Amino acid sequence: MNYQVYLSKTAKQIQPSGIRKFFDLASSMKDVISLGVGEPDFITPWNIRETTIASLEEGYTSYTANAGLMELRQEISAYLERRFHASYAAEDEIIVTVGASQALDLAFRMLLNTGDEVLIVEPAFVSYASLVTMAGGTPIPISTNADNGFKVTVEQIEKGITDKTKAILLCSPNNPTGTYLNEEELTKIAQVVKKHDLIVVSDEIYAELTYDEVYSSITSIEGMYERTIVINGFSKGFAMTGWRLGFVAAPREFTQVMLKIHQFTTMCAPHMLQHGAIEALRNSADNVENMKNNYRRRRNYIVQSLNMIGLNCHTPGGAFYVFPSIKSTGLTSDEFAEQLLKQEKVAVVPGNAFGQCGEGYVRCSYATSMEQLQEAMKRMQRFVDTLV
Incomplete structure (x- = not known):
């Protein structure tokens, strides 16, 4: 039986995640860092x-409203106002989703018609282009480089805009580079967005993890509330990845269309987990700050270590990733990652998984213990020494 003739052309063209390839390989080996x-x-x-x-013991196992518990949406509304000076009504401008990934999916399905273009600042998280494609749109990469710490410029954005461009996707702090866009930089981008009448999809999942500056959201810039869709969640800042919350x-004109899609595809996020999210927003600021301080120390250590090894690395402003150059080794990103894993049992992700400019x-994540990071740096030093 030829199964290929039954498969969607769109689904067939989606490439597997470059991150999972190395994660699966590493998980099959012993003593891998x-x-x-x-x-x-x-x-x-x-x-x-x-x-x-406690919510399980009390029997909170039913469906909730499609948009999520009103109590949680009220807490999210207060959190956005308190932390980012962004005002969204709990009643009809916030939807609780199954992870930030579903929120992105809803945003693109709501926005895009066949052929609409979305500018994606690269290096970028591996799912962005695929989510745009699955929604019928066309992802247009905007390449950045290490010369200015992988920060996108207005000139680069202008160059990518066509008469088909509908939106731009920003992720700050960025995955995989850790690059953070401050208020001044976002204001310049906002001017271009307004000039060309675009929508911004702002992935702010790492907003709690900024180390050197107070976080700025593009939605708080004058004139941007009406043209911004904020994506966020509990996975990274609150250490709740497996909870998928x-x-x-966004403005109600957007969220009410997204809610229709959400109703027919997901119904609602799990009831009992939403109670945990309420507690996270109300009483976990100290825990978040403690985690952030630990990440900051690790960031400083790994950046210094990689530069000493000879792998040039800028200091990222947030998230928990560094993006060192391995060009001095003469290896491609894939070759470096594969050989490092086989020879020294350290798993990293090839930069080209995040776009060709990678x-x-x-990409190295420092979301692991300092002891593990120290051992990983020793192993990477040994590996690089063999290449000289």
Whole structure:
């Protein structure tokens, strides 16, 4: 039987995740130090887990409203106002989703018609282009480089805009580079967005993990609320990856269309987990700050170590990734990652998994213990020494 004739052309053209390839390979080996998958090494704080356990014991196992518990949406609304000076109504401008990934999917399905173009600042998270494609759109990469710490410029954005461009996707702090766009830089981008009447899909999942500046959201810039879709969630900042809880905040004209899609595809996020998210927003600021301080120390250590090894690395402003250049080794990104894994049992992700401008780099996650990072740096030093 020829199954190929039954498969969707769109689905067939989607490429597997370059991150998972190396994660799966590393998981099959012993004594591997993984700097690959972007997941906090912290366990979800106990107060969040305890609240969720209690909600199960109290019988909160039914469906909720499609948009999520009103109590949670009210907490999200207060959180956005408190942390990012962004005002969204709990009643009809916030939807609780199954992770930030579903929020992105809803945003693109709501926005895009066949052929609409979305500018994606690269290097970029591996799912972005595929989500745009599956929604019928065309992803247009905007390449950045290490010369200015992988920060996109207005000139680069202008160059990518055509009469088919409908939106631009920004991720700050960025995965995989850790690059953070401050208020001044976002204001310049906002001017271009307004000039060309575009929509911004702003992935802010790493907003809690900024180390040198107070986080700025593009939605808080004058004139940007009406043309911004904020994507966020609990995975990274609150160490809740496996909970799969996210949210989208946008003008009601957008969210009410997204809600229709959400109703027919997901129904609602799990009831008991939403109680845990309420607790996270109310009483976990100290835990978040502790995790952030640990990440900051690790960031400083790994950046210094990689530069000493001879792998040039800029200091990222947020997230928990570094994106060092491996061009000095003479290897491609794939060759470097494969040989490092086989010879020294350290797993990193080839930079070209995040777009062609990522070739010549690798992504290293420092969401692991300092002891593991120290050992990983020793192994990477040994590996690089063999290439000289």
